[in-house]
Amino acid sequence: MKTAGRNDPCPCLSGKKHKHCCLAGGGGAPAPQADALHRMGLWALEAGDAATALDHLTRATLARPRFPEAHYHLGLLHMQQGLLDQAAVHYRQAIAIAPGFLQAHANLGVVFNRQGQPLRALDCFLQALSIHEAVEVKIGVAECLQRLPLQTSQRHLRPVLARAIAEAWRRPEELARAASALILCEPHLQGAIAQEGPMAVQALAPWCEDRLLLALLESATVCDVVLERCLTRARAALLAEALAPVAPEEGLWALRGALARQCFINEYAWVRSGPETGQLAQLQARINATLDTGGLPQAHELLALASYRPLHTLAHADALSARPWPEALRAVMRQQIDGVREEERLRERLPRLTAIGENTSCRVRRQYEENPYPRWTRPSLFPAPLSLDDRLRGQVPQARFQPLGERRSIDILVAGCGTGRHSTETANHYRGAQVLAIDLSARSLAYAMRQARALGLARIEYAQADLLQLGAIERRFDLIESVGVLHHLAEPEAGWRALLPLLRPGGLMLVGLYSELARAPVVAARRFIAERGFPATADGIRDARAALMACDGPEALQRLTTFGDFFGLSACRDLLFHEQEHRTTLPDIQALLRRLGLDFVGLHVEPTVRQRFRARFPDEGAAHDLGLWHRYETEHPETFVGMYQFWVQKRA
Template sequence: MRTERTPAAAGGVEQAEKQAVAALFQEGRLGEIVERATKLTVLHPGDAYGWTVLSAAMLRQGRNEQAVAPLRRALDIAPEQAGLYSNLGLALFGLGRTEEAMACFDRALGIDPQAVGARNNRGNALEAGGRLEEARQEYEASLAIAPDQPRTLYNLANTLYALGRPAEAVPRYQAALALCPDYAYALANCGVALMALGRAAEAEDCARRALRLEPGLVEARILLANTLLGRGYPAEALTVVEAGLDLTPGPELRRLFVAGLRGQPSPAPGTPRRERLLAALTEPWGRSVEVAAVVSPMLEADPAIAGCLERALAAWPGRLTAQDLYGPAGPGAVAGDALLCAWLDAGPASSPALERFLTLARSCLLAQAAADEPHVRDVTPAAKRVTAFHAALARQCRVNEYVFQVTAEEEVAVAVLRDCLADALAGCGLIAPSWVLAAAAYGPLRAVPGHAGLLERPWPEAVGRVLTQQLVEPAAEQELRGRIPALTPIEDDVSRLVRRQYEENPYPRWVLPAPAEAPTSLAANLRERFPRADLAGVPDGPTLDVLVAGCGTGQHSLETARAYLGARVLAVDLSLTSLCYARRKALEQGVGNIEYAQADLLRLGGLGRDFDLVESSGVLHHLADPAEGWRTLVPLVRPGGVMRIGLYSRLARRGIAKVRQMITDRGLAATPETIRAFRQELLDMPWEPSWGRFLLGDFFSSSGCRDLLFHVQEHCLDLLEIKTFCLENGLRVLGLEAEPEVIAAYCARFPDDPAAVDLGNWHAFEADNPDTFLNMYQFWVQRTA
């Protein structure tokens, strides 16, 4: 925000002194000005000049509080100075005293309607308070008086962009740049607005110019990386991002690092990129399971692992000895790979080839456990690394709910191992770590009689983590069961069936959520997502009441609770098991603004509460009648409030529909054994293009696979049905979630719908691009009626 240069009051201070002070201002020597001005106020207390200069220097130093008193003294002497009121407003605004500040700006403009400084300051205050339309008018008024103000043009452009009017913002940025070509911020923001208009080449040019001027300008770097990614140059984008990560690490650059890694070769051990990759996976820099999906092809190509994969795939479905699987170095050949261990820990491992290698690695672990004497301990560093790898493998097996193939021989050997463990626990006998790890890799340790005794013994750290995952965390969830209230009865037949499925198979199985970013208002969040949407009336305040209907295991509700300023979240689900997982994870993540409750969303009409935002993603299509469920939720949204809905696309799931039909025709029940066996059959079948990318995510855990292919109840919809529902229920579309290149393709095809909200157009677009919504239609609507 700019400060106003205030003319001195007449009399008192000498002209030469004023000139000297003006020179100091020019040079930005604020400390000296404060010293000099303080003396002037002592020598000439009745002259407004000293007080004015003192306060102006203090304002520039950011000392708002100290500036107030000299400003008031100056105003006592010269009460008709518009600039003094403007500066007083500035100081008060900086102190959070917005109403008093606005009164000062008004007073300044009452004295001198042409005072552009006061107008600009008033505009800034309005903009910061979210009163964008008024801010726009103020800037326009200021520019009508003095058109050549680059900063005001820039502020006006920013406001227009925030109002969803990038086409009007661009010429204002350009006007600012014509006056001030080295204005790096204007260049960067101009690029962002151009990008929103689909003018990617111009946006890229702006980003490059801005970065040349200011390499630390993170907005420009993000823009450049996005344009490069959009043009299909991930390697170049990655270079831009990595340079930025060295200068200004931040969540957006980290997200782009993960995006840029897609399809890149595996970084060599010891390189900075490898280190970053490990951080991205463990901190994590996105949802851990999603970062892991990017890492999978790198691991497949890793020279040490690739050899194991080759041997595993050649032997499949046969098992190999450790020597034959790993080569002469044994498991140590891969066990020291921190990336592999972190990947195993990040969530269900989504790679068919690696799954087969890991299935064989697990069988080697079982063989080792059968051979290990009970006193065997991992004493050497190499043995410790192998234990850590086996522990990560066991944790992976638990998180994917034992989805790997098991042979009859393995089942027998595991039963023997469990008996040995139980005997040792009962008789206080010695237990080798490999026994625990192998048993944990084939089934829950809780099934071993006397398992609590495992927690009383000392273990290597890696084994301890397996025990935490398998014994401590489930016990904590069990403990929470009695503490989650039931808000409604669950009586509907389909709700009961669906509940049963998710009690047995909570969804999704997740490990770490996406990192928290600085929370924003809902309106600001949506402006980021949908730069050209009309967001009039969307909640923009410092608090937000949110309902998550069908929160599952809580990954999504936790991210929502962190995303919004002052969010107060009620998250409900049918499945108590899912809710307990969600609650434990929220405690683990230190998130306290979520209230979990068991409820059937069909009965939420009687809740007596309403919300600014209602989210229901991947839920309504599991009701007997999705429209009935959606209709129940609409009145819970306050007028002007927003819904985020996720629904299956009939077209995108056409391949999955065929697989589901196969399952129905064969009368396959959704048991763990059937799911395990059927997955392997699918993996062996010739690839069906219409299966799309579905093999990439949910397929890799039992619960996910059941949700994906074996669901007890699902409907698919199309965008015309959704459009009709919105029209009939007073809902206005704010935007559809899609990759930037998809939005760009849509906008190129439908230039008359720059906000990309016409579901009829999107329906036509989807017909030609049937895999667009493989991950569901995820869209935002506003309640207008």
């Protein structure tokens, strides 16, 4: 949250005068002495002089007890120092005086989030949202929804969760599990879950009124085994309907379109039965025959087909796309034909920065040419961009690093950008960011370029390159981000050594590496797959997923479905069939940083993890001790289930 400064007439998030601003909420005009003390406190706060700021702001509240802005800035000061309980006291006092003080509500939510209390944080953010729908408030709501174990008693949150997914207040896939939990509570799905065998099309009518279900299907991969099975049966029912000699059921257009878009997002990862395979062949033959004779298939036939294979594979796809269609089908064609064609055009113009060398790079490139990863539909909302120093302090409280200071521009390298989600977020997070994003895979880069064009992002330069060959370029960077890349090299340390010369003295790196402990379910699944001989093909991945979901085996295999990547085809290949994967431990990382001469800045972890770690190891400086973090992870092996993400700094 930004600081309300001398030129900010209202300390609300928009920075404008509103009827809901703090001064309209009962604070009144402060006495001259209190006003002067408050101004001096703000100057000290902005100068980083915490002791002076505390003195002036405290005296301002004594001079005028009903002074909400002074209490707010005391809360901000305590929050910056990690004194969250004291911060909460002052934010509450500001709200008690000025109930419409938007930023006090929002920052109180931030405090509760950092304390690992997402339910209390959500109450604060929802109150703030009712005052003003600021971007930072929407992001706060979404972060709380992601962390909450939602249950039937919280059905009242469905509308706001549906909005958060549809409008991407946070990455939609990060809200998918919360959505699934609430969707499965609904009576119209409870019956479908219990049902065995074919599903009647008429039973699907209530699904079309479920805005949360439709938002999830259109925006993110469904990451729940029970809901996936339920939707798979619904897809089969709509396929059978498309072949039936009767008029299609009215009122199901939204569901037909949403299912087709979902299946394209997950790249047709859902299993299909033998009868479905035969029906699909019949439908494909019927559509092809109609097109070959100059006719037009019916819209519901095309939507049924699009739920099993992408429409761009049809011989007459481009001609079809140019015709007028119902909006449900038009949206699917934009996704499955127009978007694919744009990526093909962009791929032809893709610049190549280096040669692609070394055997592992070639095999990894082939994997991502066949299966670009990750598939994403839209970027999340972006808060106001920050300086690199400020963003690092926000991600890693009490981070230990030499500040880079304010700069008009910051040169950033994203080494291994994949399909561009990470580079898109990076370009928006940092003030003055100029981003070079590279990857091995031309197809992944084309996907990234299409998304960047749609967003109007001109600050990202995409190029095909092998990070091991980057020594040939003369550019240097203030920040290098390589998250989820180095562990796919034959020798990860060689990747580090290739990147470090590109980093300016004093520059920072954000790195993500797989945890040996957290990936135990993945290792068990890879062994299971190897023993049964599932190939890394679309059919092989579908069969492996079906076998794993049906497996009543070791706990490690049962925990596999907690990985969101299990539920999409390219994502599952990245998770379980990767050409090259290394895992590591925190002591190994510590030894590596010593060899490379890098300073450890801090781990980026969830607030709840940080709070539990602090309770376990309360000594000052414990958060910077990787040995203690290793002990913590040994006690809680799921801590870094995504990967270790940590910051390091090159010595000046």
